[in-house]
Amino acid sequence: MDKLIHLILLSGLVCIPGSLAENLAFKGTATQSSTWSGWPAQLAIDGVRKVPSCFATTSESTPWWRLDLLDYYDISTVTITARSDCCSFQTNGAEIRIGNSLENNGNNNPVCAVISNILLGQPISFSCHGMKGRYVNVVRFGFSSFLFLCEVEVYEVYRQKTFLRLKFSSSGDVAAESDEILHQLQSALASHISDFNLSWTQLPKKEEEQPKKEEEQEEDRGSCVKHL
Template sequence: MELLHSTALLCLLCTAAASSVLPIRNVALHGRSTQSSRFDWNSDAINAIDDNPDSNFFHGSCSSTSLDMSPWWRVDLLRPYRISHITITNRGDCCSEFLDGAKVLVGNSLENNGNNNAFCAGINSIPRGGTQTLQCNNLVGQYVNIIQPGKLTYLQLCEVQIFAVPDSNQALCI
């Protein structure tokens, strides 16, 4: 029993030490993305996490859903992270209003495609080709969703960056 307590304490110390020195980085780059639908062959969900902030839709670096009711986009970060902030780059050649009113959600559930997770931030408006930083105040989650709830519209994203560190409650020790 004493060995079990010692191992658990060592793991907690290891986790705390590791999380205090880990830099905040863009964890979206290694995630897996999906969206409620796809507008065309050139508008895959992965385009929003390709590390290319080009905001011209026709250059192939933006994602887009079809015209949907409550369209959404999601990235699976493959493990829970403590999310500091998220930056979103809007389409620059037209149609910047498609992001107006969108919500950013963070959590560990895939219930309702992840659209029931905790609210991180709302997007009032991002100008054409503009980038906005949204604070998530260290919300923890494996999934980050962007949704236009209750609207019949398109959802278009040219880059989504998620700055985070691994959740310290996840064991980092072996």
Template sequence: METRYLLVFVCLFAMARAHHSRGNLCDTIRATQSSIGDFKGYALNAIDRNHDTTYEHGSCSKTTTENSPWWSVDFFYHYMVYVVKITAGTSINNAEIRIGDSMDSKSKQNTVCANDVSVPAGQTKYFFCKPKGLHGRYMTISIPGRTTSLSLCEVEAYGAHDPH
């Protein structure tokens, strides 16, 4: 009888500790994007912990050239996100970062963390969610209203677990 209780406790403890309490929230999560540029540009490449900005090496995501391309992650848990770090493959201009509970990647329901997001090709920039972070399960980076492609070599988000 004691062994069963121990097993139940271990399972419950592991489930309770399954979310990140600190560090990069984009670590080991699910990423999606509006399209795939070619066989190397998978959405997951932007969260592979590889900061290589040479697209041909297979560590960057890339959409096709389309209207309003987007890239999104599901944190699986609710977090208060304070900082987003983006390493661009190609130049990113006039993008926006949204965070919230809507899983619709084109949704305007999620709150803007940062707009007018611009990152030169091959460079990294930090963006702060104002005024004091944003709560949500989903984060989307998009370039609304423009026909272009979106290439991200690494995306990181930092914050704290914030259950409902």
């Protein structure tokens, strides 16, 4: 006869470790090579993706914008939003660079992506595959022009650990079957969640039956007398 194992979740809400996205740009400060007509660097990290909440440099050789995240992160994605009214050429060809160096104002850091074919007012995301860095630059090398963007968003994928408390009711030895239980639970959840990992913080153990208190024993004896 197969062993019978029932899994009882003692909480009404199930949370599984997964990926959460946070816009790191909100934590940082921004600067740029120059400022055109009251369009400062900080407007690119205010959460507003449209004109007039944008930054712009003057027309210059190699215009750049830099975000200081104030800490070191593994960056997964940078999302750029260009102005919505015109002039996408002021963004196309710009490079997104990520790293920890301020050499050449941070513009010598490794390249995540080159911005091209950006649509007016439409955010476009570039995968940086976990590049490590404190500084995120947008720079146009080889151009004598403006650099104009409405929003720069920076995302790090991180893992959140969630602990579940489980209770088992079994005709077999739950501790001995712990690996199989974990495997079955992971298989069942995998059809709904693609990126997660399960592990025991404490192996299941048999719950010893606690002796009844004297008051409970008296109640049991009284109950037996009533049924005689």
